Structure formats: C-alpha cells, structure tokens
Amino acid sequence: xxxxxxxxxxxxxxxxxxxxxxxxxxxxxxxxxxxxxxxxxxxxxxxxxxxxxxxxxxxxxxxxxxxxxxxxxxxxxxxxxxxxxxxxxxxxxxxxxxxxxxxxxxxxxxxxxxxxxxxxxxxxxxxxxxxxxxxxxxxxxxxxxxxxxxxxxxxxxxxxxxx
Numbered sequence: 001x002x003x004x005x006x007x008x009x010x011x012x013x014x015x016x017x018x019x020x021x022x023x024x025x026x027x028x029x030x031x032x033x034x035x036x037x038x039x040x041x042x043x044x045x046x047x048x049x050x051x052x053x054x055x056x057x058x059x060x061x062x063x064x065x066x067x068x069x070x071x072x073x074x075x076x077x078x079x080x081x082x083x084x085x086x087x088x089x090x091x092x093x094x095x096x097x098x099x100x101x102x103x104x105x106x107x108x109x110x111x112x113x114x115x116x117x118x119x120x121x122x123x124x125x126x127x128x129x130x131x132x133x134x135x136x137x138x139x140x141x142x143x144x145x146x147x148x149x150x151x152x153x154x155x156x157x158x159x160x161x162x163x
Contacts, residue, residue, distance in 0.1 A: 030116040036102045037120035095121040
C-alpha cells in the first residue's frame with residue numbers, strides 16, 4: 001500500500017512540474033498586453049510629432065503610384081489604414097512598452113506581448129482627440145438643441161394663431 005501511495009505522489013509531482021513548465025497561451029499574453037496598454041499615453045511633445053508624422057506618412061502613401069504591385073501588397077485594410085502606414089507607425093519607438101508601465105517585466109522579452117502592446121498603444125494614440133474636437137462637438141450639439149427648441153416654439157405659435 002505504501003509503495004502504491006509513493007508511486008502515485010511521485011507521478012502527480014511529475015505531472016505538476018509539466019503543468020508549470022508550459023508557456024502561456026498567446027491569447028492570454030495578448031490580453032495582458034491590452035490591459036497594460038490601456039494605461040499608455042504619449043506625452044504632449046511626442047503626440048505632436050506623431051501627428052505630424054502621420055500626415056507625412058499619409059502623403060507618402062497616397063503619393064505613390066497606385067498602378068504598381070507595391071500598392072497591391074500595401075493596400076488599405078478594413079480599418080482604413082494601409083499596412084504600409086501601420087507598419088511604419090508601429091515600428092517607431094513611441095509605442096515600445098516601458099518596464100515601469102507593465103505588470104510583468106519578464107514579458108518584455110516576448111514578441112507576442114510587445115506586438116500586442118504596440119498595437120493597442122497605437123490604437124489608443126490614434127483615437128485621441130484634442131480639446132478643440134470636444135469643444136466643436138459640444139457647439140454642434142448646443143446649436144442643434146437651440147434649433148429644435150426654436151422650431152418647436154415657432155410651431156406652437158403658428159398653431160395657436162390659426163386655431
């Protein structure tokens with residue numbers, strides 16, 4: 001009985017060593033990278049440089065001859081950004097994960113983690129808006145509400161006059 005118990009414990013311990021030695025799945029690594037990249041934010045000076053470079057890259061891409069095979073390889077993607085532009089922007093050091101901003105510094109050596117982090121950081125930076133954007137949106141909403149209120153007021157006066 002004792003030999004059977006020792007053999008069972010030994011085999012279970014070998015199984016747990018095998019389970020601990022497995023690598024994380026790519027999906028869980030990507031999820032960790034996305035969670036870490038949610039805190040990412042470019043400083044104001046780098047954001048200005050990034051936006052200026054984006055304009056230059058767009059001009060560079062759309063200035064290319066569209067009839068060559070190069071444009072077929074780097075055509076637009078479903079999010080509207082070409083693979084050429086995306087690869088150029090993602091290769092910059094702006095979106096490189098810093099050791100102080102990540103949850104596990106051992107993942108900085110994992111290419112899946114770094115690529116997922118850069119992708120999410122790039123998306124967050126691309127979707128950032130300026131204060132002027134929010135001011136103009138607020139102005140449009142207020143103007144729309146004023147126009148609707150004025151229209152309702154005019155219609156109510158027209159009905160009361162003719163009734």
